[in-house]
Amino acid sequence: MIKILLVTALALSIVACGDRIKPDEPANASDEDTSGATAGGIDGADGNGGTALEGGKLVSYEEGAINDPDNVLSEKIVYFGFDSNAVGDDFVELVKHHGKYLSFNVNASVRLEGHADERGTREYNVALAESRAQAVKQLMLYEGASNEQISVISYGEEKPVAFGQDEESMSLNRRVEIVYQ
Amino acid sequence: MKTIILGLLCLSFASVAQAVLKIDITEGTEGALPIAVVPFKWHGSKMISDGDVSAIVASDLARSGKFSPVDEKDLIARPNKLADVHYKTWRIAGMDHIVIGNVTLQPNGTYQVEFRLIDILKGKQVLGYSFAATKDTIRTIAHQISDYVFTHITGMPGAFGTRIAYVTVQRSKKGISSRLQVSDTDGYNPQTLLTSNEPIMSPAWSPNGAELAYVSFENGQAEIFTHNIRTGKRKSRSKFKGLNGSPAWSPDGKKLAVTLSKDGNPDIYILNIKDNKAKRLTNHWAIDTEAVWLPDGKAIIYTSSRSGKPQLYRQSIWGNAKPERLTYEGRYNANASVSADGKHIAYVHGEGNVYRIALLELATKSSRILTDGPLDESPEYAPNNSMILFASQEKRKAILAAVSVDGRQKQRLVFTDGEVREPSWAAVRY
Numbered sequence: 001m002i003k004i005l006l007v008t009a010l011a012l013s014i015v016a017c018g019d020r021i022k023p024d025e026p027a028n029a030s031d032e033d034t035s036g037a038t039a040g041g042i043d044g045a046d047g048n049g050g051t052a053l054e055g056g057k058l059v060s061y062e063e064g065a066i067n068d069p070d071n072v073l074s075e076k077i078v079y080f081g082f083d084s085n086a087v088g089d090d091f092v093e094l095v096k097h098h099g100k101y102l103s104f105n106v107n108a109s110v111r112l113e114g115h116a117d118e119r120g121t122r123e124y125n126v127a128l129a130e131s132r133a134q135a136v137k138q139l140m141l142y143e144g145a146s147n148e149q150i151s152v153i154s155y156g157e158e159k160p161v162a163f164g165q166d167e168e169s170m171s172l173n174r175r176v177e178i179v180y181q
Numbered sequence: 182m183k184t185i186i187l188g189l190l191c192l193s194f195a196s197v198a199q200a201v202l203k204i205d206i207t208e209g210t211e212g213a214l215p216i217a218v219v220p221f222k223w224h225g226s227k228m229i230s231d232g233d234v235s236a237i238v239a240s241d242l243a244r245s246g247k248f249s250p251v252d253e254k255d256l257i258a259r260p261n262k263l264a265d266v267h268y269k270t271w272r273i274a275g276m277d278h279i280v281i282g283n284v285t286l287q288p289n290g291t292y293q294v295e296f297r298l299i300d301i302l303k304g305k306q307v308l309g310y311s312f313a314a315t316k317d318t319i320r321t322i323a324h325q326i327s328d329y330v331f332t333h334i335t336g337m338p339g340a341f342g343t344r345i346a347y348v349t350v351q352r353s354k355k356g357i358s359s360r361l362q363v364s365d366t367d368g369y370n371p372q373t374l375l376t377s378n379e380p381i382m383s384p385a386w387s388p389n390g391a392e393l394a395y396v397s398f399e400n401g402q403a404e405i406f407t408h409n410i411r412t413g414k415r416k417s418r419s420k421f422k423g424l425n426g427s428p429a430w431s432p433d434g435k436k437l438a439v440t441l442s443k444d445g446n447p448d449i450y451i452l453n454i455k456d457n458k459a460k461r462l463t464n465h466w467a468i469d470t471e472a473v474w475l476p477d478g479k480a481i482i483y484t485s486s487r488s489g490k491p492q493l494y495r496q497s498i499w500g501n502a503k504p505e506r507l508t509y510e511g512r513y514n515a516n517a518s519v520s521a522d523g524k525h526i527a528y529v530h531g532e533g534n535v536y537r538i539a540l541l542e543l544a545t546k547s548s549r550i551l552t553d554g555p556l557d558e559s560p561e562y563a564p565n566n567s568m569i570l571f572a573s574q575e576k577r578k579a580i581l582a583a584v585s586v587d588g589r590q591k592q593r594l595v596f597t598d599g600e601v602r603e604p605s606w607a608a609v610r611y
Contacts, residue, residue: 121516127447158380
């Protein structure tokens with residue numbers, strides 16, 4: 001579950017975010033904190049490529065932010081429901097962040113790798129997993145990423161990451177991996 | 182339960198050189214025809230390894246589900262010459278047919294293999310052939326004998342002498358190793374056509390048994406190849422942006438039905454082998470995939486999610502024909518395999534979390550479930566319509582299994598290591 005925390009406490013966020021902070025940007029308030037790790041941030045999600053704090057993690061669209069384990073963009077897997085290609089509420093924001101990152105970093109590009117669980121037929125699952133990757137791509141395009149920045153490949157059920165037959169393993173395999181090139 | 186263990190020699194890869202394919206007939210011999218296959222007598226040589234012709238024939242006939250060969254130890258007599266066959270004794274023992282034969286070492290080092298099929302009720306030989314074999318071809322000859330016997334008694338063409346193809350996967354910490362393998366129909370003599378660290382999918386035999394079409398991800402995307410099994414030469418057929426999947430040869434071998442998503446979402450295209458040009462057949466926002474041809478080459482059956490869930494549809498390949506929905510029972514019906522006479526399809530039927538192989542009679546649209554699941558897939562009709570090969574799981578291990586079309590007889594084909602999946606059965610041995 002990802003919720004954007006937009007807080008005014010500048011002092012804390014300066015400590016947390018260092019030079020990513022742009023203190024002259026507008027800031028909105030929020031009182032929710034799910035992790036307790038970091039308390040504040042600055043709203044950067046207004047199209048300027050700025051910085052925000054999110055749960056225990058921050059959001060930054062600056063180049064390389066995708067490799068920062070403290071950044072939301074370090075999350076690069078989107079999970080799906082059975083036989084569904086709908087990006088769930090839990091992941092829409094994450095996908096949008098990646099779409100924004102691409103729009104701010106025109107030299108960045110991603111490969112979206114679609115996967116399915118083992119239930120159902122193999123070729124149908126390749127098609128299903130592609131439609132998942134396409135759904136992720138579409139959301140990224142809405143956020144300003146360009147077609148040229150996004151390639152799609154579907155592996156269907158051929159590359160599972162979990163091998164159990166329980167629902168948890170299945171759900172881990174129904175995914176789109178966002179792989180920066 | 183009958184168990185036949187066949188040691189496999191893998192020609193290409195040491196890591197699977199010791200792989201053993203074990204065939205268990207797990208359920209039912211009820212209704213199968215009694216037959217006695219008497220051990221062939223060897224002349225001028227002891228039986229060579231791989232040369233147990235009668236055991237190979239008995240195993241083939243048993244696997245067909247149509248026959249119930251007598252256990253060798255229960256044979257009441259072991260004649261090798263027609264003159265030594267006592268019809269009355271065999272009749273009392275309840276045998277309708279017996280097979281006898283001899284293998285004779287020739288001065289040039291080859292073997293003469295002869296067999297006779299004897300109809301006990303008619304009291305005479307009804308079939309007799311002699312073949313020249315070497316130690317390398319004697320198993321193939323044995324499968325041919327099975328085909329002769331099977332065809333004579335059932336009236337259906339045999340399918341033991343051809344080949345099967347399948348994909349194996351071994352997983353290690355370094356990743357996956359996929360192999361495209363070709364073997365005799367009993368799993369013997371496996372040979373590796375392709376090894377890759379990326380997935381290999383959907384092997385399909387050309388109608389003349391000379392080539393396989395398949396999907397390989399070796400170049401970083403899904404790509405369809407055709408691969409001549411004898412020369413090893415292969416051609417890239419389709420590497421459009423997006424999906425390139427589900428190749429299916431037309432009955433005349435001149436076209437491939439394929440799934441492409443180059444124009445947006447997965448649709449069926451007909452690819453001309455001669456010039457590699459693909460023409461769109463279906464055009465729908467939903468998923469259309471897994472096309473297979475009807476034997477007349479005029480229509481295909483495919484999986485489509487246009488109703489919301491995957492179901493099977495039939496559509497003419499000419500003009501803007503309307504698809505006809507074939508399946509209505511259950512929320513998941515996919516991946517059809519058409520019988521050689523075009524009257525039935527085998528397909529995957531999903532209900533809840535259980536996926537089983539089912540059979541649909543096209544004329545009446547009546548269906549029945551053949552297997553138990555829970556994750557059965559990739560059904561493949563034997564070219565003689567007698568049985569259906571499919572991929573199954575047993576204790577989390579991917580295996581091949583076979584079921585007779587009446588659902589009565591079931592077998593497992595278990596490899597000792599690695600996963601095995603996506604069987605394809607050649608109609609002809611090239």
